[in-house]
Amino acid sequence: METHFINSVTRLRATQLLLCTLTILLFSPTTTTATTLSELPRGFKATPDSSTQTFQPLLSDSTGNFSLGFLRVNKTQLALAVLHVPSSEPFWIANPSQLARWSDRTHLTFNGSLVLSDPQTKTYWSTHTDADHVILLNNSNLLIQSANQNEAPAWQSFDFPTNTLVENQNFTSKMVLISSNGLYSMRLGPDFIGLYANFNEGSDQIYLRHKAMEAKTDIVENKGPIYAQINPDRYLGMYQTGNPLPADVQKFNSYQTPITGFLRVRLEPDGNLVGYFWDGSKWVLDYQAISQTCELPSACGSYGLCNAGNGCSCLDNRTEFASGECFAAQSGDFCSEGIPRNNFWVLRRNGVEPPYKELMGYQTTSSVEQCERLCEKNCSCWGAVFNNASGFCYMMDYPIQTLVGVGDETKMGYFKVREGAGRKKINAGVGVGIGVMCGVVLILVGIVGVWRFRVWKRKRGGGAVKSRFMEQNGGVSPGPYKDLGSASFRSIEMGST
Numbered sequence: 355m356e357t358h359f360i361n362s363v364t365r366l367r368a369t370q371l372l373l374c375t376l377t378i379l380l381f382s383p384t385t386t387t388a389t390t391l392s393e394l395p396r397g398f399k400a401t402p403d404s405s406t407q408t409f410q411p412l413l414s415d416s417t418g419n420f421s422l423g424f425l426r427v428n429k430t431q432l433a434l435a436v437l438h439v440p441s442s443e444p445f446w447i448a449n450p451s452q453l454a455r456w457s458d459r460t461h462l463t464f465n466g467s468l469v470l471s472d473p474q475t476k477t478y479w480s481t482h483t484d485a486d487h488v489i490l491l492n493n494s495n496l497l498i499q500s501a502n503q504n505e506a507p508a509w510q511s512f513d514f515p516t517n518t519l520v521e522n523q524n525f526t527s528k529m530v531l532i533s534s535n536g537l538y539s540m541r542l543g544p545d546f547i548g549l550y551a552n553f554n555e556g557s558d559q560i561y562l563r564h565k566a567m568e569a570k571t572d573i574v575e576n577k578g579p580i581y582a583q584i585n586p587d588r589y590l591g592m593y594q595t596g597n598p599l600p601a602d603v604q605k606f607n608s609y610q611t612p613i614t615g616f617l618r619v620r621l622e623p624d625g626n627l628v629g630y631f632w633d634g635s636k637w638v639l640d641y642q643a644i645s646q647t648c649e650l651p652s653a654c655g656s657y658g659l660c661n662a663g664n665g666c667s668c669l670d671n672r673t674e675f676a677s678g679e680c681f682a683a684q685s686g687d688f689c690s691e692g693i694p695r696n697n698f699w700v701l702r703r704n705g706v707e708p709p710y711k712e713l714m715g716y717q718t719t720s721s722v723e724q725c726e727r728l729c730e731k732n733c734s735c736w737g738a739v740f741n742n743a744s745g746f747c748y749m750m751d752y753p754i755q756t757l758v759g760v761g762d763e764t765k766m767g768y769f770k771v772r773e774g775a776g777r778k779k780i781n782a783g784v785g786v787g788i789g790v791m792c793g794v795v796l797i798l799v800g801i802v803g804v805w806r807f808r809v810w811k812r813k814r815g816g817g818a819v820k821s822r823f824m825e826q827n828g829g830v831s832p833g834p835y836k837d838l839g840s841a842s843f844r845s846i847e848m849g850s851t
Contacts, residue, residue, distance in 0.1 A: 390414045390421065394488035398464040400424075402432055402456050409437060412462070415492040420445070422490050424462070432456045434470050434479065436494050436511065441637060445494045445518050445618070446511050449479040464488055468498060468509075483508040494520055521617040525582040531621045538625040538651070542580060545573045545601075547592065549627060549643065551651045554685055554752035561625065561651040561710040562643060566592045566602035573601045584617050590629065590641065606631075606641040625651040649709050652755035655679035657769070659706065661759040669703045669757060669769065684753040684772055689733035698770040706757040706767045707739055708748060716746040726768045737769035 390411045391398075400412050402424045411423040418439060425435040425444060432455060434448035449470060454460045459472050466484040471477040485508040486501045496511035512523050517531055525531070531540040539550045549562040566573055566580070571594075573580060578595035585591045585600070588609040592602035606617070606629050615631035619641065622628050629641030647653050647660065654666035657680040661667070668680035688695050708714060719725045725740040725747035738749045739757075742764035754769045 390423075392416070392489070394464045394468070396465055396486060398462075398488075400462045401458050402426075402460060404456075404458070409435075409442070411437075411439075413488065413490050414439075415490045415494075417492045419492060420490055420494045422488075422496060424456075426456055427453055430456055432460060434462065436490065436496055438494070438632075440635075441632070443637070445520065446496070446514075447516050448511075450516060452478045454478045481509045485509070493522060495523070518618055518620045519582075519584055521584040521586050523584065527579045527581070533621045533623050533625065535623045537623070538621055540621050540627060542582065544575075545580065547582060549621075549625065549651075551625060551752075551755075553652075553755060554687070557752040559651075559710070559752065560713045562627075563713055564602075564604070564643070568601050569603070571597055571599040571601050584619060584629070586617070588613070588617070588631075588640075590619065604641070604643075608640050624653070648756075648758050650756075651709065653709075654756040656683050656756075657681045657701070657754050657771070658756040659703070659759055660709070660756050664759075666756075669706070669754075669767070670701055671703075681771065687734045687736075687751075688770070688772075695733050697773050699773060701769045701771050703757070703767045703769070704763045705759060705761055705765060707741075707760050707765050708750070709756065709758045711739070711748055714748045714750075716748045718745045719747045720745065722766050722768075729768060729770070735770070737767065739765060739767045741765050 391413050394413055403410055406424065406426060408426050409421075409423055410426075411421040413422040414420065421437050421439050423435065423437065425433045425437070425447070427433050431453040433444075433450070433453055435444045436446040437444055454470055455472065457472070459474060460478075461469075461471055461473060463469050463471070464487075466486070467481050468483070468488055469477060469480045471480075481498055483498050485498045487499060489497050489499065491497060494511075497507045498509040499505070499507050513529070515523070515525065515529060515531055517533055519525055519531070525540075525542070527542040529541075533539070537552055539552065541548050541550065543563075546563050546565040548560050548564075551557070551559045551561050553559065573594050578597075580592055580594050580601070582590060582592050588606040588611070589600075590604040590606070591600035593600055608615075608631060613631060613633075615633050615638070617629065617631050617640070618637075619627055619629040625644075627643035628639065630637040631640050632638075644650055646662070648662050652658070653660045654675065657669045657673075658675065659667045659669050666675050668675050670680070673680045688697060717725075717728065719728065719740065722740040722742065725738050728747060729735040729738040729749050732749070734751045735749050736752060737754045738747055740747050754771075757767060
């Protein structure tokens with residue numbers, strides 16, 4: 355059976371996180387009148403209020419800038435989230451893969467472990483701890499602690515980020531950021547920060563690899579893992595455990611300025627890692643890992659073409675770029691049982707290359723024909739780009755995304771398009787063209803017919819008609835222009851416009 359969706363868990367996280375974000379953006383936050391607590395003790399219990407439209411706060415930090423509460427998603431579902439109150443932006447979501455129901459049967463309880471559940475059916479999420487109280491710090495970190503304040507927290511939300519990191523939050527090799535649409539992720543390698551695209555089940559294409567510059571200190575092999583952190587001095591740093599000096603510094607725009615606003619970075623739905631600071635009323639752009647639009651992993655959507663300075667168009671030159679895509683998004687491969695392996699048509703385009711080709715694997719072939727044959731025979735391959743200068747054949751094992759126009763015709767693209775995809779748009783255009791041509795032909799036929807009929811009528815009527823007209827008009831012939839009836843004249847006007 356053909357695979358129609360990418361990894362189900364990732365997709366589920368994608369949809370839910372996206373819905374959460376859209377809900378916050380579309381509505382002004384409405385909260386209940388109940389007093390928000392500064393601490394959740396053992397025995398705490400809360401249920402969603404049916405009158406809440408968007409967010410029901412339960413726990414606040416000491417400044418009132420952050421709140422833990424019930425986030426209403428798509429009217430009927432519930433996410434446990436930490437919200438930045440002034441901007442209504444969710445910074446963290448507890449249960450992105452299993453949203454609860456917005457129902458009085460859904461409970462949040464704390465009896466040593468913080469648990470979101472419907473007692474009659476299932477547990478949606480739990481910290482699996484045994485501690486004494488829950489607090490929210492003024493940096494958005496949710497902590498579960500024992501009565502002994504000197505002990506390390508039993509659990510903290512900073513260890514389980516979703517799509518956002520804030521200043522002083524460590525991001526380790528055990529963690530992952532996932533964009534709200536589930537297509538992109540951020541992870542750490544042994545000495546680099548990597549951004550990855552999940553365009554298809556089983557694909558994990560890296561599209562940005564930022565290696566530590568090691569200007570101030572070296573990363574020593576086997577001396578501990580690395581971690582990333584947003585430093586309050588306005589940069590994204592890469593460190594090795596046990597060494598306080600940064601092995602890498604990615605400066606924000608506000609680096610070494612008097613700006614002091616709270617910092618965060620977020621992995622955006624377009625795949626970019628973007629930094630912001632809070633200026634007291636709004637989030638201000640302060641950093642972008644990818645500065646050029648055409649360097650994004652899929653700036654123009656599926657089968658799109660990105661040209662620097664000229665925006666987006668479509669690879670096939672026939673389909674109009676609209677609504678962020680050229681052809682409908684596709685998934686799966688050509689290997690599925692019951693699906694013919696040749697169930698595709700071929701689109702070729704020269705002068706293109708993937709935006710991250712330096713990070714792609716390749717095979718060396720002697721010709722573009724050999725490169726195409728490798729992809730044609732591989733049911734997992736969706737397309738290939740051949741570089742005639744080097745002989746490199748870059749094959750893509752995921753549905754075609756955006757290619758970059760490079761103006762070098764020796765870089766030749768071969769792309770599979772599943773039968774039916776894109777044909778509707780193309781055929782619709784052809785149909786409109788044929789309809790217009792037929793209309794023009796019918797109008798011309800009508801004009802010729804009217805003219806021939808008038809000529810025949812004048813010949814048949816002869817002098818009698820002429821005499822009668824002259825009598826009615828004082829002996830002056832109106833001539834052929836006036837002789838045309840008003841309806842016929844209108845038809846000529848319509849045909850000539």
